[in-house]
Amino acid sequence: MTPLGRIIARQIGARGPIGVADYMALCLGHPAHGYYTTRDPLGAAGDFTTAPEISQMFGEMVGLWLRAVWEAMGAPTLRLVELGPGRGTLMQDARRAMGRLAEAETWLVETSPRLRAEQARRLPAARWAERLDQVPEGPALIVANEFLDALPVRQFLATPEGWRERQVGLAGGRLIWGLSGVLPGHEPAAPGAWREEAPAARAVAGEIARRIAAHGGAALMIDYGYRAAERPPGWTLQALRRHAAADPLDAPGEADLTWLVDFDALAADLAPLGCRTTTQGAFLGRMGIGQRAAALARARPDRADTLADALERLTGPEAMGTLFKVLAALPVGAPTPPGFAEDA
Numbered sequence: 001m002t003p004l005g006r007i008i009a010r011q012i013g014a015r016g017p018i019g020v021a022d023y024m025a026l027c028l029g030h031p032a033h034g035y036y037t038t039r040d041p042l043g044a045a046g047d048f049t050t051a052p053e054i055s056q057m058f059g060e061m062v063g064l065w066l067r068a069v070w071e072a073m074g075a076p077t078l079r080l081v082e083l084g085p086g087r088g089t090l091m092q093d094a095r096r097a098m099g100r101l102a103e104a105e106t107w108l109v110e111t112s113p114r115l116r117a118e119q120a121r122r123l124p125a126a127r128w129a130e131r132l133d134q135v136p137e138g139p140a141l142i143v144a145n146e147f148l149d150a151l152p153v154r155q156f157l158a159t160p161e162g163w164r165e166r167q168v169g170l171a172g173g174r175l176i177w178g179l180s181g182v183l184p185g186h187e188p189a190a191p192g193a194w195r196e197e198a199p200a201a202r203a204v205a206g207e208i209a210r211r212i213a214a215h216g217g218a219a220l221m222i223d224y225g226y227r228a229a230e231r232p233p234g235w236t237l238q239a240l241r242r243h244a245a246a247d248p249l250d251a252p253g254e255a256d257l258t259w260l261v262d263f264d265a266l267a268a269d270l271a272p273l274g275c276r277t278t279t280q281g282a283f284l285g286r287m288g289i290g291q292r293a294a295a296l297a298r299a300r301p302d303r304a305d306t307l308a309d310a311l312e313r314l315t316g317p318e319a320m321g322t323l324f325k326v327l328a329a330l331p332v333g334a335p336t337p338p339g340f341a342e343d344a
């Protein structure tokens with residue numbers, strides 16, 4: 001077992017099973033052994049790759065979007081905020097496409113000291129906060145890529161006796177899955193029905209909505225996730241270690257844990273803002289990634305194959321193009337932002 005696994009096992013041995021959200025919070029954020037505390041998972045020897053790490057074009061399209069939304073607002077003074085910026089690559093690339101918006105005060109919401117150091121190398125003028133509610137009040141453009149899916153998720157299952165919560169327990173010195181007792185006060189459902197709820201993600205959505213409704217601005221949230229019509233057949237928590245799927249209980253603190261964001265639930269949590277959702281492929285296509293790839297390939301013919309490969313990974317339906325969704329949240333009545341269809 002990993003060092004963190006032993007700590008968690010001891011805690012469960014002393015106090016009983018813990019919910020999946022508490023387990024996930026320990027695995028990712030434990031102050032000494034948490035996955036994000038101890039490493040840069042996006043680095044060369046990392047466990048996964050994200051869109052901004054695949055190609056500069058991703059951040060550039062986000063930068064164009066931010067600039068267009070800002071100009072449509074009349075180019076006011078505001079703050080740029082990124083949640084969970086990883087290595088700072090997205091914002092670094094976005095800045096090149098932002099024009100004068102690049103001069104805006106930039107705040108990075110990040111808990112990992114390791115990743116803050118990476119971000120500081122690429123964005124030396126940025127300011128940092130642990131949580132969104134520590135960023136000064138005022139109009140803001142808020143961006144998050146693969147942030148919500150790193151926040152702890154609770155999982156529930158309907159059984160013949162009623163709803164139960166999925167837990168992590170201990171048997172023979174090993175971590176095992178289990179279920180809580182029946183939870184009172186929940187609407188009954190057909191056995192086998194499942195639910196996931198991420199209280200921290202809902203709180204962030206609520207804080208984004210409150211700020212933008214009060215002061216103006218917009219948010220762009222990108223993540224691996226689904227709409228109601230494509231709801232997965234079961235719980236979506238997954239572990240990724242060295243680019244391969246793993247059991248979330250296998251190596252606590254040494255694998256990335258994520259879940260799939262329910263974008264319709266996210267839009268509801270962002271009320272009273274107006275939300276539009278589309279796929280990453282459609283968003284990037286409408287923002288002009290095809291033309292950008294062609295221009296870059298003309299400037300660097302030796303890189304044409306690499307660029308074509310990156311374009312396919314970011315937009316292809318078999319790659320990230322359909323599985324990843326992009327949600328824009330703006331004050332009610334704001335015009336449809338670029339990148340989204342009128343009826344999205």
Ligand code: SAH
Nearest residue numbers: 036050084085086109110111112145146150
């Ligand atoms: N957006 C980046 C990184 C995604 S990984 C990219 O696309 O490459 C998730 C990021 O969220 C990491 O930077 C991680 O350290 C950060 N993070 C995870 N939990 C967090 C929390 N509770 N508060 C702030 N940042 C968090």
